[in-house]
Amino acid sequence: MAPTLISKNDAADAAAICEAVTRPQMRFVPIKDEHQQxxxxxxxxxxxxxxxxxxxxxRIRGLIAEFGIILPQKVERLRREIGAHLEDLPSWANRCVGDMLEHADRLDERIHEYDRAMAESAREDDRCRRLMQLPGIGPTSATALVASIGHGHDFKHGRQLAAWLGLVPGQYSSGGKARLGRITKAGDGYLRSLLVLGARAVLNSLGDKQDRHSRWARALVERRGYWRAAIAIAAKNARLCWAVLTYGEAFHLTADAA
Known part of the structure; x- marks a missing residue:
């Protein structure tokens, strides 16, 4: 008997949705309140x-490069060195680059305002204050996590949150052989990038610290390399964040947990 071809239409979509919601393993997007939004x-x-x-x-670097002026990629050095080259640009080019630099200054001011607003919001929220006790979690990451997952009750355990953020290896297993690849990079890329940036900050500030977490991170870098260590720290922070949000005051961060 030949298989029946089901066309793509609204009725078929509605039937598929009704079928999907009856499955026991179906997960739904949590509803956010106005404060989270x-x-x-x-x-x-x-x-x-x-x-x-x-x-x-x-854009500034690309435009001035057309006039033979090559400046570093770092913003601090670009802003420091570009002033000496503005007079070498033709009239309209000089004005355009100056206007773009002024616009960049206004963007910097806006970004700093939002940073201050996030820091103030984090100080006023108990959940954010508990999250910021974790290494590599600052006001930006804390407020983003609380706004995105709330108390974390939509995840059964911390590894599920790490998987939702795409911080776990992708599986390519077949025939009884387990093969793990690169991280999946699934889910919310913004949260994932914040956790990875926080992990990099932890690695860059290790220095000569001898606490248990620092020794573990240093050994991980030596054994697996910088980037894999950063991803491992980010995944561990995701699991710890889930525990902090789910258990609240009942969760006590110890030296072993950190």
């Missing part, structure tokens, strides 16, 4: 300003 709006707007600023500096 407002906080995420703050994050998305700030991130948009950051991306616009990055694109603006890249």
């Amino acid at each position: 407002a906080t995420l709006t703050l994050h998305r707007t700030r991130q948009g300003f950051v991306e616009e600023r990055t694109a603006l500096y890249n």
Whole structure:
């Protein structure tokens, strides 16, 4: 008997949705309250300003390179060295680059305002204050996590949260052989990037610290390399964040947990 071809239409979509919601393993997107939505709006707007600023500096570097002026990629050095070259640009080019630099200054001011707003919001929230006790979790990461997952009750355990953020290896297993690849990079890329940036901050600030967490991170870098260590720390922080949000005051961060 030949298989029946089901066309793509609204009725078929509705039937598929009804079938899906009856399955026991189906997971649903948690509903966010107004405070969470407002906080995420703050994050998305700030991130948009950051991306616009990055694109603006890249545009400046590309335009002045057409006149043979090559400057470093780092923003601090670009802003410090570009002043000496502005007079070498033709009139309209000089004015355009100056206007873009002024616009970048305004973006910097807006970004700093949003950073202060996030820091104030984090200080006023008990959950954020507990999250910021973890190494590599600052006001930006804490407020973003609370606004995105709330108390974390939609995840059964911390590893599920790490998997939702794409911080676990992808599986390519078949025939009884387990094969693990690169991280999946699934889920919310913004949260994942914040956790990875926090992990990199932990690695960059290790120095000569001899606490248990620092020794573990240092050994991980020596054994697996910098980037794999950063991903491992980010995944561990995701699991610890889930525990902090789920258990609240009942969860006590010990030296072994950190």
